[in-house]
Amino acid sequence: MKFIAVIYNYTLMYYEKILKILYYILLITLLYFIYKISIFFIEILVIYFLTIFFSIILKPIVDWLEKKYKLSTNFSSLIIIFLFFGIVITLFTILIPSLYYTLTEFAKTLQENLVALNNSLINIVNKYLSFLEVDIQSEQIIKNILNQINQNIPKITEKI
Numbered sequence: 001m002k003f004i005a006v007i008y009n010y011t012l013m014y015y016e017k018i019l020k021i022l023y024y025i026l027l028i029t030l031l032y033f034i035y036k037i038s039i040f041f042i043e044i045l046v047i048y049f050l051t052i053f054f055s056i057i058l059k060p061i062v063d064w065l066e067k068k069y070k071l072s073t074n075f076s077s078l079i080i081i082f083l084f085f086g087i088v089i090t091l092f093t094i095l096i097p098s099l100y101y102t103l104t105e106f107a108k109t110l111q112e113n114l115v116a117l118n119n120s121l122i123n124i125v126n127k128y129l130s131f132l133e134v135d136i137q138s139e140q141i142i143k144n145i146l147n148q149i150n151q152n153i154p155k156i157t158e159k160i
Contacts, residue, residue, distance in 0.1 A: 061076075100153075107146075
């Protein structure tokens with residue numbers, strides 16, 4: 001009888017541990033599903049938060065235009081929206097070509113630096129490691145790096 005009581009106590013103790021483990025597994029699974037769902041809906045949430053943010057910021061400006069120039073709320077809002085989009089479009093027409101030019105200059109500078117690095121690596125190999133007869137294909141590695149950078153510059157600019 002005592003033996004059965006001991007086994008029952010051990011079983012109960014392990015049962016509680018198993019329940020805790022299952023609880024944590026279910027909690028982690030639930031958090032994972034919430035994370036995956038939030039990634040799906042994040043764009044919609046960003047739009048709502050931006051709308052709320054802009055409405056909070058623009059309300060005092062619309063009220064000021066209403067009082068100062070005796071304009072209607074709709075017309076004041078329309079003026080501010082046109083002004084905002086005009087500024088955004090102007091900035092994008094200035095910034096994107098400048099950014100593209102800067103990235104291409106960066107790629108050229110990086111190419112020159114990688115060629116200099118390649119030359120110094122070849123000198124080091126020739127000077128100090130020539131007795132090992134190791135064939136390092138650093139030129140091919142640098143060409144691959146430069147090709148990847150040159151292929152990604154239009155993609156980066158397009159995403160921006």
